[in-house]
Every structure is written in C-alpha cells, then in structure tokens.
Amino acid sequence: MRKNIAVIRGDGIGPEIVDQALLVLNRVAELYGHEFAYTDVDMGGCAIDKYGDPLPQHELDKCCAADSVLLGAVGGPKWNDVPGSMRPEKGLLRLRAGMGVYSNNRPAKIWPQLADASPLKKSIVDKGIDFIIVRELIGGIYFGKHETFEENGEKVSVDELRYSEEEIRRIGRIGFETAQKRGKKLCSVEKSNVLDSSRLWKKVMHELAAEYPDVELSDMLVDNCAMQIVKDPSQFDVIVTENMFGDILSDEASMITGSIGMIPSSSLGATGCGLYEPIHGSAPDIAGQDIANPIGTILSAAMMLRFSFSMAEEADCIENAVSAVLTAGYRTGDILPADGNATKVGCREMGRLIIENLTKG
Numbered sequence: 001m002r003k004n005i006a007v008i009r010g011d012g013i014g015p016e017i018v019d020q021a022l023l024v025l026n027r028v029a030e031l032y033g034h035e036f037a038y039t040d041v042d043m044g045g046c047a048i049d050k051y052g053d054p055l056p057q058h059e060l061d062k063c064c065a066a067d068s069v070l071l072g073a074v075g076g077p078k079w080n081d082v083p084g085s086m087r088p089e090k091g092l093l094r095l096r097a098g099m100g101v102y103s104n105n106r107p108a109k110i111w112p113q114l115a116d117a118s119p120l121k122k123s124i125v126d127k128g129i130d131f132i133i134v135r136e137l138i139g140g141i142y143f144g145k146h147e148t149f150e151e152n153g154e155k156v157s158v159d160e161l162r163y164s165e166e167e168i169r170r171i172g173r174i175g176f177e178t179a180q181k182r183g184k185k186l187c188s189v190e191k192s193n194v195l196d197s198s199r200l201w202k203k204v205m206h207e208l209a210a211e212y213p214d215v216e217l218s219d220m221l222v223d224n225c226a227m228q229i230v231k232d233p234s235q236f237d238v239i240v241t242e243n244m245f246g247d248i249l250s251d252e253a254s255m256i257t258g259s260i261g262m263i264p265s266s267s268l269g270a271t272g273c274g275l276y277e278p279i280h281g282s283a284p285d286i287a288g289q290d291i292a293n294p295i296g297t298i299l300s301a302a303m304m305l306r307f308s309f310s311m312a313e314e315a316d317c318i319e320n321a322v323s324a325v326l327t328a329g330y331r332t333g334d335i336l337p338a339d340g341n342a343t344k345v346g347c348r349e350m351g352r353l354i355i356e357n358l359t360k361g
C-alpha cells in the first residue's frame, strides 16, 4: 500500500523524535511491502522564523492533501514574546481546524515494565491499564456562548453547553469504530441525571448501538467514571465523551500511566486523514541533546497505521517491538527507575533498538 504522510518536525525535541518515528515506519514498510512517502511541513516556531507565520496556508494545504499527518511538537522560549496571533501554538489550532478533526483520541496504557511509575497501588496496576478516551474536540461548553453581565448588583456568568444530534452522532461513530478495532467495549460517559445535553448524548449513543452489534455499549455518569478510572481502570476499553468531560478525564487517565514521554494521541475528523502526535510538548530544556524519549512519537505512528491506514498487524509489530525493548531493560532518562536498575540509552539508540526488534508476526 502507498501512503503520503505529511511530517511536521516542529521545534525543540520535535525533529529528533520524529526522525526516529520515520526510521521505524521505513522498516515497517520494508517488512510489509508498503511505500510511505513523506512531505515536510513547516509549522510552529520554525515556520515563524522562515515565513513570519506559524502555519502559512501553503503548509496547511500540504497537510490536507496528505493521507495523514505526523507531528513532533511546536513552541519554545524563543517565540514566547511574539504577539498572541503569531504564537507557535496558533499553528496547531489552525491545523486542527483546517483538517476538521473533531475527535481527540488518547490511549491510557500502562506498560507492565513501567508499572512502578504509576501513582496507583500495585494491586490495581497489576490488573492492567489499556484503554482509549475518545473526546469530542470542537463542540460543547468550550465552543458555546460565553457571557458575563450584571444582575441585581452582582456579576453573573453563563457558559452555554450545546450539542446537536449530528455532532454527537459523528463522535459516537468514532467511539464505536475505535472499539471495533480494539476490545469491542464502549463506555459512553455523560451526566444524564442532570443535563439535557447528556440525555441527548445518551439517546444518540443508543440509537447508534444498533449499527454496531459487535460492540457492547455501556453508560456511566462522569463523576462515577472519574472514580472508576482510579479504582479499577482495567474495566475500560474505549470511553467516548463530550469535550469538557474528556478534557478532564484524559488528563486523569494519562497521570495513572506514568511518563509523559510514552503517550501518543490521534485527532480524527470526517475523512480517514488524522493528526498523530505525542501528548508532550517540545521540551526545550532537553532539545538537541539526544536524550528525549521518542516512544510517544513512535507509538503515534503506530496509531496512524492502525486507525488511518487499517494496518493493525503493522501497528502491533511496532507496539510489540517497544514492549520487547522495555522488557530488555532499556530506558531513556525520563523513564529510568529510581533504583537505576536499567540500561540508560539516548533518543537515537532507543529508536535503533525498537527497529532491531521489529519482526513480522
């Protein structure tokens, strides 16, 4: 299969970690007979330096024309003082809007080899943590009307939480389709005991369930879900929820898994073209030193294969290689255990070890 991937290296550690992910993709292409073509895209601080704009239209066009986009990270102290509309992060917002990605998908997965890094009790971690939160990204209370006015001599603020059936249906489909590609269990999270928007959410999810008979749908109130994520995260496969609930729950979920350098993410819209990136930033404090952890970016590339290119076996191949390298005791500095009982490696060496462990199943 031939796929065109737009590649945004960005700033800080972005170029180092993306280069390792591309080397992994190249080896996967060799093993499975695919062809991945890469188009370089400038975004963030490097685009400000080059074009005076964090994401010029011609660079956004390259992303929209690609089969998917792989991003390292953008930003850094060099651009802290540029005007708000010109900041590197504006490029990211413009990219998400330009690509129309309305679904953010963040896995919470604990690698058994890194279980000590979780703040949860060992007895809970030992049951396994491996789920994805599918969060609606461009609707709900963050995008409703916001107003503050005077009433009876005091200030009053109102934030509107609005969802249409279609907005719920399209994110619901991503939830069901994600579950189909994993353990076939979908938990819809809302607050239907209080909110009208949640009652509509629940109704639409149950209507959709008829179209996905292979997926088992359950409902959970958001307050209970926040408790269950720390009490027994092993019960979850895929969680689908609205924007604000997903914002809060996905941060909670990433905390219980340990290091920020390990976690990938995807953002998807109406087309298969997705945006794949690690959840961390450009880590300017360690940039250019060959010590960054490339695994979050490498796993983002694996998500791209699984969710945008339907290459499940190839994605498994990458995840298995990461697991093998961790089992063999290799660690970048950020995931080094406190007792130092591991082999410390840099960014390039971690990439090389993962490539060495890629084997066709």
Ligand code: NAD
Residues within 6 Å of the ligand: 013, 017, 072, 073, 074, 075, 076, 077, 089, 092, 260, 261, 277, 279, 280, 281, 282, 283, 284, 285, 286, 291, 292, 293, 294, 296, 334
């Ligand atoms: P950060 O995630 O870049 O770094 C936080 C800490 O985690 C730092 O100590 C860093 O060294 C460490 N870290 C992060 N990724 C790592 C990795 N792969 N391996 C090893 N250690 C890693 O967050 P920050 O310091 O708040 O932000 C730095 C810059 O990144 C800012 O300009 C911010 O705006 C930007 N940012 C960009 C994105 C993005 O591009 N999506 C996201 C968040 C922050």
